[in-house]
Amino acid sequence: MPNEENSVVSPDHTPPTVIPDHVPPELVKPYPLLVGETTYEDPFKTIIPKMHAQTPVLYGPHAWLGMENAWVFCREKDVRAIFMDTEHFTSEGFSPFAKLIGENWAVLPVEADPPMHRGFRNVLAPELTPAKVAALENQMRSAARFYIEEFKSDGGCDVMEDFAARFPVSVFLNLFGLPLEEVDQFMAWEFDLLHSSDMTSIAGTMKAVKTRLLDEMRVRKEKPGNDLISHIVHAEHQGRLLTEDEAFGICFNLYLGGLDTVTTNIAWQLRHLANDIELQESLRADESLIPVAVEEMLRAYASVAISRTCIKRVEVGGVTLMPGDRVMLSTSLASNDPVAYPDPTEIKLDRAQRHLSFGTGIHNCVGVRLARRELVIALEEFLRAIPTFKLAPDAKILTHLGNVMYQECVPIVW
């Protein structure tokens, strides 16, 4: 039963929230990585280490997507345990997008639980194998070169606007068989869906994205091409064709999961290199170190937070969770846990390559091979084309916290 006296007002003055009785009052604390919060600090060097120093677990008002209260675990072992546990936690209903436009399709496979999950994941897995990713190599490399060429002789650029945002969108459009002229439109939609706090605007964008993708899905249903949309609309699940809602849910998962994440990671990695000239020069001198560096920076700058809902009473990290309890799984916190990774803010190329940036368990990122390849190609091409670079002296970088740790700009000079 909720305890009315045990209610708190969140720091952003949103309405008071009721804290259930099973939550120890001393664990009710603001969640600093709340959706909608921003900072000019580097959160990986300030907010996250501070959270680790303060508590291994908290119950944060509005921590669940800025709406409901949620448990937040800081320790890698607790986050890993929840990622692995489909008996006590469901992934259902964590995306607000369908509800926002009064519909009820699911984002698939990420919002499906076992046993349904596997069939939906099997639609995508054969399209994202090492061989399929290798076949995209030339296209990805020439897209990276194309964008770098545009600013190469300018002596500086905004990594976000000029490169990190555009490159993954072009890879996605190519996978989906959509024209590259739509890069700016898809970038704008993506930013609005994931970083706007204006619900009316998000709902309008959601409708526009749905209309655009559905139009294309219907065309490919009649006239299939050699692209992912055509594959998805003709895919089978449990011996039948996917429904239009299911096929859309899968296309939308790729859109949501495959763009912002790569963009964000490219930007954090180039920002790190702009501040760490020694590492930058080592990678330029020996490209064989780039995949290892990418992996270690994926850990240190893990940027995604994922949600779950408890469906069966369970103990995690010394606290009891009850059915209905929401949980935010911050890969940023987990991958910077000093217990799991000594000196977590330091980039050490000889660390064991194990982190939670791509999640783990049945929902672990199905696009992981493509993502890694995009990140490696991005760094290889950037370091080949651009001489020693550093952050612009007047750089003021605003980071949006929340589900993806997104920087508005990363100005660099060379």
Ligand code: HEM
């Ligand atoms: C650096 C880039 C990326 C990061 C950090 C990332 C991170 C993640 C994480 C943490 C999950 C687990 C979600 C959960 O447990 O609920 C996930 C799942 C997923 N990712 Fe990625 N991702 C990236 C790139 C991509 C790309 C490029 C694609 C598509 C080509 C993609 C498609 C997906 C899909 C479809 C799922 C759901 C898998 C399932 O539920 O079985 N991701 N990703």
